[in-house]
Structure formats: structure tokens, C-alpha cells
Amino acid sequence: MLNRLWLLFAQAVTILIAVWFVLITLKPEWLAGTNVTTIVDSVTLKESDDVSSPNPGSYHEAVKKSMPAVVNIFTSKSTKQPLARKDKNKKSDPFNQFFFGDTPDAEPISSLGSGVIVSPEGVILTNHHVISDADEIEIALADGRKLKAKIIGSDPETDIAVLKIDAKQLPNPITLGNVNSVHVGDVVLAIGNPFGVGETVTSGIVSAMGRDHVGINTFENFIQTDAAINPGNSGGALIDTRGNLIGINTAIYSNNGGSMGIGFAIPINLAKQVMESILKTGSVTRGWIGVEPQNLTSELINSLGLPTDTKGVLLSGVLEGGPADAVGVKVGDVLIEVNNQNIEDVKQLLTQVAALSPGTKSTVKVSRKNKVLTLYIEVGKRPKQKS
Template structure:
């Protein structure tokens, strides 16, 4: 018994020392054999009402290729593939960031293709959610719910995070219901993982599993530091390597979605890579981290600001740049038109350059992201000075759903449900809250026609 008391005393002392940085409200003394034991219960009780479970349902269009011998037997009218709609359901998590307006942040992949989104609150209430907007490249989506008595999580400044900070992950793993795990920040600025197109992840060893996507990663003050997104695991289970989208990226992207209905991505207009020790030596700097500029695009934001090939970007708005991937992700989540200050090393000397970001090129996109009936078509903006201004079908797969709907290559979409369309951005806006039936106004040569999508 004395040995047991001694072990408990040592454990209590170790935990007290390790968690001495906890704010007062996060440490709940629990008496164990006369020793006060710290607890995360108070901060967990504070934030868990703001983390929700998400259930989505919808239909996915699948294409099953038909063997060549069958197509030969039935002749040229036989389609290349059989198109089917298959119902699906998926589970995930979300975080309430504005209780008054009912805004909920989650991952794009959680609600991708959903026809119906249901949110379950911690108190058991179930409400329907409306999708406000999403960004596939950064894997962020913004929903809205209507309910009384909601609780929100305040967003922290993720630039102030340090490796070794404590972190708490909250979500709905495997549909079990709300679950809390804890760990530390294992690394910052993770990129090049090929998880998403734009990557600047927080890495944590707090257990994250399937269903945690869209859930909260919070600090010991109960502030949101990230949205849990992905794990690295051979069998889809937790091995202590999880990734979250930083709260500053979440803030920038959600503000753009609320303002414009979409993300208007900023772009520098450079190509480059990581700063290596050989490059640093060749260009006369002792810096070991940064983004090396290989090429500057003509008339880009970087070109206008005076950035040159061979420059080494080491700071963004006063904060150190660890890699080219981190710089790209941070710039991409800032809105077009924002002005940033870059710390640039040129000829071995550091200088500051002010750059006003231009909007990323939205000249082409896969039509299936707008409507499943348009799968197989690629859309692009009409060329400046074209006879007809609108959205052009630049590519079309034969016998695809888009082709079966009646679209043809070089068709120009000039209207949706009697709303004039001049470019891809306007088409996205018109189709964002699509009705059950969409009437596309098409210019085909000199003819005008309507195609109805259901």
C-alpha cells in the first residue's frame, strides 16, 4: 500500500509540474490519496457543446465501362459506359464558430456531393444545415444551422503556436459519438503530403480517426487552433500522426466565403522550391529555411512589386517562412487584393517588398463540381473579344453525362434560369444554390437553345 501511495504521489507531482502552464479554469483539483490531480475536464466542458456531429446523404454518379466486344456487337450507338446513381451516407464532425448566426466549419470532403446535411448537437438536437460555400483545394466548407442556445468556439491566432504546445482533439470518430483526445503540437507548416492541393498543416499526436474530419483541435484556453482533417496511417487508423488546418487559414477562407460566396484566392505569380543549403551558399546567405524563386510570371503581382528570379523569400508579414509550400498555402488563403510584406534576400542582403496579391486564374474547371449532370465537361471563360461572352465547353468526353444531357464542345453557356452569365465566377454563383431543375441558355454557333438539367 505504501508503494502505491508513493507512486500516486510521484504521478501527481509530475502531472502538476507538466501542466503548470494550464490556465486556472482548466485545472480541476481531484483529490487522490490526499494529492491534488489536475484535469482537463473544465476546458472540455467549455468547448464540447460547440463541436457537432454531421451526417450527410446524397447520390454519387458512377460510370461502369462496357467491354469493347459488347459495344462492337450492338453497334456505334452503344455507350462506352453505364452511368448509375448510387445513394451514399457519410459521417463527420463540425465546429460552431458563430453561435448568433449558426455558422459551422467542417471539411469539404465531409459534405462533398451531399444532397442533405444533418447536424446533431451535443444535447441531442438534430437540425438541417445549409451549405454556404466551400473550397475544395483547402478542404474547407461553411454551413449554417438555425437553433437556439448554441455555443461557439473562439478562433486562436495559429501563428502563435509552438511545437510542444498541448492540444485537445474533439470529434465523432467512427460514428461513436463525441470523443475527446489529447496530445501536443508535433510539428507546424507540414506540406507536400498530397492530401490537399493547398497544405500548411498542424501536426499533432492527439488521436484522430475516421469521422474526426471537420472536428476541433483546441488549446488549453478552449480556443480553436485547427480543424482536424487527415491522418497518416497504413490501415486508416490512428498512429499518432494527425493533421489539422490552422485556424488562421480557417478564418481567412470563411471570411471570403461569407463575403463572396466563394474563395477568391490570392496569388503571387512565382514558381520556385525549397531553399537548400547549396542554394543558400551559392546566393550568399546563412539562412537555412525559405522559398527560392525560380521564375516570376510576367505582369503578376510579384512582377509588379519587383520580385526577381533568384530572390529568397524568408518572411511573410514579419513571420519566418519555413518552406515554399508554406508560403504558397498562406498566400493562397489570403484574399485577392490584400497587400502583404515579404522579407526577401537579394545579393545576400535582406529587404522588404510590398506586394498586392492578384486573383488566382479561374479560367477552367471541371463541370462536375457544379452539377453531377455535367460530368465529363470542362468549362472555361470565353476569350476576350469573343463574339459571345460566357462559359465555354472547352472539352467534352464522349457519351459522358454532360454529352448525354445534350452539350457539345464549344457550346457557350450564357444564362442559367434566365440569369445572364458572363464568366465562370458568375456561373458558380448562379448554381451554388441550385434548384431541382436548371435551364441552361446555350449559344451554339448562331443558334440559341435551352438545355434542362434535373
Template sequence: MSPTQTFALRILFPAAIGGLIATLILLIAPEWVLPQVATPVQEPQPQQHVASNVPAMQGPVSYADAVNAAAPAVVNIYTRKVVKRRTNPLLNDPALRRFFGESEQPSDRMQSSLGSGVIMSNEGHIITNFHVIEGADEITVALFDGRDEEATLVGSDPESDLAVLQINLPDDIAPATITNVDGHDVGDVVLAIGNPFGVGQTVTMGIISAKGRNRLGLNTYEDYIQTDAAINPGNSGGALINAYGELVGINTAIFTQSGGSEGIGFAIPSDIAHRTMADIARYGTTIRGWLGIEVQEASPELLKSLKLPDELTGLLVTGVFPEGPAEQAGLAAGDIIIGLNGDSADNAVDAMNLIASLRPGDKISVEFLRRGEQLTTTAFAGLRDQPEN
């Protein structure tokens, strides 16, 4: 081997071996040779916690569609009645009358009032409050578009503060769309439409604050929707609608210490108003069930006086109408009613409303206690007489 070949083997062979090793290292473990670059660490982003039991916000931003759907069925009501002024008995003396002159004699005057109403049928029936039209000699209805119609009084129900009017309804105006308050909950949005202070049709917004309000001392039959939608004088008889423009109730009264709205208003549920309207339109009066009994809630004082257990709840029968439905069913004074149609009977107002909701001939199951024994009977509702206005 020549010196040149020997030099090449000594120099090039180790270099080739080194290159081969370096290549293998780069392929198998590059991190041993290449510089390491730090991987940027992403800072954790704040999480937006959404409670699983809270529904997403729903409902319209504007309630214009609801108002446009309901407003044409809401009317303004203007009434007039002749009020006779009292005359001084001394003026009955002809001499005194000549002295003061005939022109000085007191004369009758015309008194006006206003309210609201809701068109309930294609036949032009309008529901309003009895106190809006009570004693009126003339009733004028102003429609949504400004047209005036003379109204006639079909009938009234003072015990629920409702009355039914009728007008010649123009073909281009539809009655209100009615919904049942049972499908609504406390907190649902409602709108009140009416004619407060005679300024013209006005819309206010609130929520359903409570349902089933009674014992307010306003009427015999009370089952009100409470709302904080502003209701003022002139709103009486107007519409309480939901966010879809459906009639929920008839605005009736407010609780106030100043005379204005203080966020506590009451409306008669639409199903009660519709039933009253239908009864009056067909029969001229409201049809209510009747059992012919007088009851008293079993208060602790009453139970103690009767030597009955303090935990007992129910309605003590204090009187039974002779030959009435209750007597025919076997009930007697001294019985304690503990259930009506499967529901507990511990509230006299609720029991009265339940019985009144019956139609004559409807069955009602009555559970009661007599001398410590629990008994059950079935009564058939009679027709409650309508008191004279």
C-alpha cells in the same frame, strides 16, 4: 590580639580570599571550572536542486473546463447521397429484361457517411472538411445536446479541404472561441473533439507535435498543425482546442498504416479556417492572392545546369502569365527570386502560401537576381481563380 582573634585571621581570611577568587573565575572564565557539554552536530540535510531554467509545473489537473467551454460548438455531421449503380448493357435488351424480370433491375442506393464540424458564427456557419460533405445530397447536423438541424452548403474550398455549412442556430448555443496558432508552441497540450466512428462526441488529448507541416500531398495549400491527439475516421472537421477551450485548428487527416490513429494527425490552423469561412460566407468562394508566375526551387542540379553558384538559394521563375501581376512588376522567366516581403524565398510551398494569403491589391516586395544583378520590384497581388469542384 587575643589567641582567638589570631586564629580567625589565620583561617577565615585565606578562605574569604579564596572564595573571592573562585567567584571571579566563575564570572570571567566559567569553562575553566564547569564541565564541558558537547554541542550536537547537525548532519547536513540533502538539498533539493531546482533548475533555474525549468518553470514550475503549471496547468490544470483536469481539462473539464476547457471541454465544457468548447464542446457545445462541436457538432456531428451525417450526410447521405444517392449512388447510382452501373447496369449491365445487356439488360438494355427488352427480351433479357423480361427474362430476368423488372424486379431484378439494379436500383439506386443511399450511401451514408459521418464527420464533425465546428460552429464558427452566431449566424450558424459551420466549418468542416470538404471531403466530409463532398457529393452529399442531404446534410444533417447533430448538436451537442442531441437536437438535429438540416444544413445547407454555403460553399467549399477543395484546395484546402474546407467547406462551410449553415443551420438555424439555437440561441442557447455559442460559436467557438478562436485563437491563433502562432501563440502556441510545440509541446502545448491540445484536445481533439469529434465523432470518431460515429460513437458520439469524444475527447482525446495530446500535444502540438509540429507546426507548418506541408509537402504531404493532401491538398494544394498545406500548412498543418501536427498532433498526437488521437484522430480517427469521423473526427474530420472537428475541433482541436487548447487547455483553455479555445479553437486552435480543424482536425483533417491522419497518417496511418493500419487505418486507425497512430499518433500522427493533422489539423488546419484556426486562423486559416476562420478566414476561409468568412470569405465563403461573404463571397461564396475563398479569396486568394495571385502573382501569375511558375517557380522551381533552385536545387543543386538546377544550379549546376544553369552554371550558377552552388550556394545560391531562391526560386527560379520558369513561367510568367501574360499581363499578370508578376509581368506587370517587371519579372520575367529566368529571374531568381531570393526574397518576398523581406523574408528569404527558398521554399516554393512557403512562397505559394505567402502569396495566397494576400488580398487582391496588396503589395508584395520581390527581390530577385537577373544576370547576376540583384534587383527589387513591387508587385500588386491579383485574384486567383477558384478551380471548379
């Protein structure tokens, strides 16, 4: 009898506990006034007391300082000709895709890029190819305002253009950095408007400095980076971790139109030099001596009977009546020095001569029939190159 009563009691208690558990789980409000502690009540959540300080390793402060000065640029062109259309019969050039893609023949061409406000007066640095031949240029500021811009001047040989907008309460201009403080391995950030999605920040490192012989511009001295740069980033800012502008993003090496980890930016010292010349005179003035140079190869050296260690460039053409022709430079001469600076290749000669002031006298040395001649050339003004 006792066993039976104990069994009934145990079953009743089990049923009551089960009902109580179901009520607590599904209908806790029915037990209002009862001191019930659930699992949720027993968990303590601790939130950060300081949400203003950046996370360790964050570049937020650098971006916060510089991003308002980066603008989006929208251009339109009234033309029925496609821009940078690919020839399907030719091998794809990976540099042809760094900004514009195919455009329908019958549609007006519109494009986008980026730019950087560099002065309180509304001066903007961007790429020449972003605004080349544009009929209209519209600037979108970070605060949402859209303004018309005018072109102060541009330089296709370095791919730099200078624009200006007139408006009140412009964002603070970006701080210009010092390229001499930039080293391979430094962390850098690229800011721009890739593919038109809106202002975007990507990070990477400096992969190389002084990159030339890339085949994009006449005068090249690029910062190479693996920070993601895509179509629409052109003309945008490459900044250091202090938020200072160290370069203008200009091109990518790509087989598919997107970032492949090889991007190029024009160093700020070159961009600033071009900008100051444009603001002062409306254009960039460079030296010129009127020669057509050609890089020396081992085959050329052998065929010309030159010593195997000959350095310089072969002059395959001399403009009649030009500065070099006027002092007796001849086709077949090997130009080896300009103002006591050794010349190694065509790029170096172009850069060296371009830095000379038109109207000044410069010393050049040429090798002719294994004799070194010293000539004094009056530097001319480099003719304006087509866009």
C-alpha cells in the same frame, strides 16, 4: 469415568458451535433477535462527500465547456462513383485514408464528419472534404436534434468549409483560442465522431507547430498532435485544456485507416481568416502573379551556373498575358524576393503571393544571368481551384 464425561461434553459443545456457525452463515434470519455481528456488519465504507469537484488532473471542465458546440455531420451524394477508391495497382498513400474509405460502386455515397458551432447564429466550421459535392447535409446536435445545413462557402486549398443551421436554443458557441499561446508539449484534446460511434474525446500533446510540405492542402500550416484522430473526426475540434478551440482536425497519417499518433489540425487563426472571408464575400480571394515555380536543387543550381548559395525558386513557366509576363518576367528567372521577403521554396512563394491583395503593386526581385532585377507587378486574383 470423568474422562468419558469430559469427552462427551467437549463433543457436544463442538457440535453446537458447528451448528451455530452454519446457521449464522446460511440462515441468519433463524437467529432473529439475537445480537449477531457478521464480517459485513463490521466493515465501514467511506464515500466521498464531494462528487461535484473534478478529479485531480481531469480535463472535465474543458470538455464540458466545449463539447456541446461540436456537432456530427452526415452527408449523402447521389453518385455511383466510388469516393477515394484505392487503386490496388498503386502503392497505398497514407493520406488517402484520412477520411473516406472504399464505397460500393452501385450504392449512394454517405459519409460522416464533425463540425464546430462558432457563432450564436449557427455558423459551423468544418472541413471542405467533409461536405465536398454533397447533395444533402444533416447536422446532429449534442442534444439529439437533427437539422438540415446549407453551405455558405468552402475553400479546398485550405480544406475549410462554412455551414449554417437555423434553429432556436442552439448550444453556446465554442470560444476561439489564440494559436500564439499554443506550444509544443501542450496538452490538447480532440473532439469528434470517430467511426460514427458518437461524440468522443481523446487527449494528447502538441507534437509540432507550423507543419507544412505534408502534401494534403495547397496552403499548409498544421498543428501536429498525437491525440487520437480517426475517420469521422475530420472537421471536429482540437481544444486546449481551457476548452478553447485552437484547431480544426483535418487529417491523419495512417497506413491502416486508424490513428497512428500523427494527426494534423488547421490552426484556428487560419481557419478564422478563411471563414471571415467566406462570410463576407462568399469565397476566399488570394493574390496571383501567373508563374509556375520549381524548387531549386543542387543539380539545377549547377546546371544553371548559379552560385552555390543561391536561394529562391526557378520559374519554369510564365503565363502569357499574366501579371508577371506583363512586366518582363521570363522562363528561367530565379525569383528571390517578394516585397523584401526572401523566398526559400515554392510553398513560401505561394503563401507570400496569396496574402497580397489583387490590384495592388508589389515588388519582386529575380536573378537573371547572375544579375538581380527589381520589377513591379500588379497583383492579379488567383483563379478558383477545382475541388
